[in-house]
Amino acid sequence: MSAFEPESVPTLKPMFRFQWEPAQDCHVLLYPEGMVRLSGSAGEILKRVDGERSVSAIIAELKAAFAGADLDADVIAFLEQARENGWITV
């Protein structure tokens, strides 16, 4: 698997639904007969995976939202994992 280009655009695959679950107090991914509970940071990243924002735009937004934290590597690692899990295409 190649690394992401900063301008590549991740998209959630159509079989997944991403939503906030009040009863679980977290974001979840729902898919045929299954569900994944997402950590707070995973939720913040996937919230921005909308098929329009690029990887670099997502990272820039997260930095703005979280006081300039050095999170590039974490975001890339999560997106790679999400692609490996079959949740997103990039």
Added chain:
Amino acid sequence: MAGSLSDISGKPLWLLAELTYRCPLQCPYCSNPLDIARYQQELGTEDWLRVLREARELGAMQLGFSGGEPLVRRDLETLVAEARRLGYYSNLITSGVGMDAERVARFKEAGLDHIQISFQASDEELNNFLGGTASFRHKLEMARAVKAQGYPMVLNIVLHRRNIDQIEDIIRMTIELEADYVELASTQYYGWSRVNVDALLPTRAQLARAEAIAHDYQARMKDRMKIIYVVPDYFENRPKACMNGWGAVFLTIAPDGSALPCHAASSLPGLSFPNVRDHSVREIWYESDAFNHFRGFDWMPEPCRSCPEKTRDFGGCRCQAYMLTGDATATDPVCDKSPHHGALLADVARIESLSDADAAARPLVFRNMRNSRALAAGDEPSPSPANT
């Protein structure tokens, strides 16, 4: 696929709505109870809408519309639309019979998320024989219609002695139909399949061959299609974590409104299952005797009570324990720590020793209302499908 559930137990995350036990198919391995003919008084639309709302308020996320054949219900579109509005991920679990391309499109418009279609086999003759009705070509057509509407599609094929040798053809069929997930689910022996176990239980040799082929295709199709292969638990040494624990995440509502911790639980003696006509889903889930009966670990006798693995498998399946030992609190005999494990192995060996010809000659008891009534009355069930 339920692997991520165990850390969020306590809420009914999975609601299985068995809308009806009416079904145009008559599969002899059906997981419905034997006494389907008793369920004539189906819940009405308003009751179902209330159940969907109440379960969603408690945290339910996944909703299965099942049966019988849920397409028999003409209010299915209404229920699907409400499910979408409430934020469920909704799954239609169907034979495909009772649908046409227009209805598939209407469900999409109403917000249905996913459709699972069952096939009985990959060749028309065997498929139609096992289902007791000529449905194969229609199923193919419906699978194509489901994909054409852009749904994720799961194809489910229940495996047993009569079709497991076709596994490669079955997988090829699912590839051709562009399934997203394929469930190659070995028959689990409850209800109708238990009646037919001598004819349906595969041999170890059949299983070994099928498993190798399934694993080969899992690797080959890795990025295109997810293949789930489930062995029959009679061949394991540890029981399945049935329902992820009793009253932990699963809630089934039967067609008459009775609430069950799993879809087979009505077979258990001495439990009175509450009905959604009389109680709210909240009362049922948290307060009813039935849902608290096998919750947690305090009910367990030995060898489960002191077993370190009890938090992993919850002592296995209560229905299977009752069916095979006569005691619903017993350790599931699939576990090799169960004093009944030897008897199960002996029974499996007895069935395996049947020649192919003998096994094929066993009459299949097809799942239909006529046979349900015959079994309830202690009469001989008919070995041929009912006319539909």
